[in-house]
Amino acid sequence: MxxxxxxxxxxxxxxxxxxxxxxxxxxxxxxxxxxYVVSDDELGDIGHAAFELFNGLESTGKHAKVASETAGTGLKSEGFDTGAAFTEVTGTWETQVKTLLQACAHISNHLDYTKASKKADDEWIETQLRIVGPVAPEADGAVPASQISKYFQ
The missing domain is CATH 1.20.5 (Single alpha-helices involved in coiled-coils or other helix-helix interfaces)
Structure with missing residues (x-):
């Protein structure tokens, strides 16, 4: 195949x-x-997983870098074409690890931002609903459910 x-x-x-x-x-x-509904806990779990992947990959993705570069340089200096190829593969690997690290950081940071932004939006809406129009005393300062839809038209 x-x-x-x-x-x-x-x-x-x-x-x-x-x-x-x-x-x-x-x-x-x-x-x-x-x-599409996602809870704060789900956002936090996904962001945390990306953060853990970032931390683990940062050290383990580069653990063979020095040995690989030394081997590539040594083979190349002895005239082996394998040395140059090995050095090129090591460089490509390093580029790919850096790209994956950036992606993990982006995901983690974006989800942290999304979670904070969603919370701020929810608080803003709650505040707006509390300060709008006449409120029934039994509603504890909140707009009654029967009145909410007129504020979102």
């Missing part, structure tokens, strides 16, 4: 999994709903 065929099969399998993600229950919204 060629790389392209295997890659195509993997992409098709991933697309099927993504398309059926809401079918198994869980916290996914009802079919036909355009909303």
């Amino acid at each position: 060629s790389f392209e065929e295997e890659w195509g099969q993997l992409k098709a399998a991933a697309a099927m999994r993504l398309n059926s993600a809401g079918d198994s229950g869980g916290s996914a919204p009802a079919k036909g709903s355009a909303d």
Whole structure:
């Protein structure tokens, strides 16, 4: 099987999994709903996993760098073409590790920002609903549910 065929099969399998993600229950919204609901705990867990991957990869992804560079340089100085190839592979590996580190940091930082932004938005909406219009005394300062929809039109 060629790389392209295997890659195509993997992409098709991933697309099927993504398309059926809401079918198994869980916290996914009802079919036909355009909303995607993610709890703060889920955002925190995903961000934490990205942060842990970043920390682990930063040290383990580079553990063989010095030995690999030394071997590549030594082989190259002895006239072996393998040395130059080994040095090139080491450089490519280092570039890929750096790219993955940047991606993990971006995911972690973005989810931290999203969580904080969502909380700030929720607090702003809550404040706006508390200060708008006449409020029923039994509502504890909040806008009654029957009145909320008129503020979102």
